[in-house]
Amino acid sequence: MEQGLTKKEYEKYVQKKMPKSPVIKNTIKAFIIGGIICIVGQVVSNYFKGRGMSVEEAGGATAIVMVLLGALLTGLDIYDGIAKHAGAGTIVPITGFANSIVSPAMEFKSEGYVLGMASKMFVIAGPVLVYGIIASIVVGIISFIVKTL
Amino acid sequence: MEFIRAFLVGGSICAVGQILIDKTKLTPARILVLFVTLGVVLTAIGVYEPLVKFGGAGATVPITGFGYSLAKGALKEVKEKGLLGAFMGGISSTAGGIAAAIFFGYLIALIFSPKEK
Numbered sequence: 293m294e295q296g297l298t299k300k301e302y303e304k305y306v307q308k309k310m311p312k313s314p315v316i317k318n319t320i321k322a323f324i325i326g327g328i329i330c331i332v333g334q335v336v337s338n339y340f341k342g343r344g345m346s347v348e349e350a351g352g353a354t355a356i357v358m359v360l361l362g363a364l365l366t367g368l369d370i371y372d373g374i375a376k377h378a379g380a381g382t383i384v385p386i387t388g389f390a391n392s393i394v395s396p397a398m399e400f401k402s403e404g405y406v407l408g409m410a411s412k413m414f415v416i417a418g419p420v421l422v423y424g425i426i427a428s429i430v431v432g433i434i435s436f437i438v439k440t441l
Numbered sequence: 442m443e444f445i446r447a448f449l450v451g452g453s454i455c456a457v458g459q460i461l462i463d464k465t466k467l468t469p470a471r472i473l474v475l476f477v478t479l480g481v482v483l484t485a486i487g488v489y490e491p492l493v494k495f496g497g498a499g500a501t502v503p504i505t506g507f508g509y510s511l512a513k514g515a516l517k518e519v520k521e522k523g524l525l526g527a528f529m530g531g532i533s534s535t536a537g538g539i540a541a542a543i544f545f546g547y548l549i550a551l552i553f554s555p556k557e558k
Binding site for chain 2: 360386397419
């Protein structure tokens with residue numbers, strides 16, 4: 293960056309370089325940050341595979357680590373800072389699933405540990421599990437019927 | 442190379458989510474529900490598996506990958522256990538992630554408090 297550029301001038305410069313439409317800008321940011329989170333996942337997954345885990349085991353272990361990372365970064369108030377810019381880039385990865393659990397849990401801790409914290413953990417994660425699990429059971433039943441016929 | 446593929450596939454899935462958030466009235470919670478269900482359906486019709494083969498963590502880390510694991514587990518256990526597998530397979534194959542989300546989610550929320558806004 294050139295010397296002598298004031299903060300305002302710099303902001304103007306950045307604005308000029310950014311794509312005009314907020315949708316395009318948001319989508320690019322979501323793409324980059326979501327992509328980076330997946331690279332982290334790939335690094336973790338490769339580590340577990342390198343230690344002799346099967347693909348399924350490594351996948352499960354990676355999910356656990358990514359959930360821990362997402363939860364920890366939420367607790368440290370870092371994840372929401374990234375999410376302000378990344379939008380879906382931080383919502384869609386499994387780290388965002390962890391974020392959706394920790395955020396309301398912290399928020400409602402003051403209302404008690406049962407109906408406050410523990411129940412509010414699932415405000416968003418609950419519906420995800422409900423629809424995901426129902427869909428998987430339906431798929432399983434259909435495949436059973438198809439095999440039996 | 443596999444890192445670039447993970448970046449491209451994972452980034453693209455998130456980009457689709459962002460377009461939906463910006464262009465429709467779908468809230469993030471609905472996006473998550475939609476994506477996990479989509480992951481299950483796309484796996485069932487055999488579309489998601491090739492994406493996982495190509496993109497690795499790029500396809501498994503997004504919440505659609507959670508749906509992929511659910512469906513894959515259900516399909517696999519139906520083969521082994523019959524109808525019982527339809528009920529057991531999904532949660533078995535995602536047990537680690539679900540348990541971790543509950544355990545670490547609780548623990549972290551216990552330790553940390555929300556910052557003053």
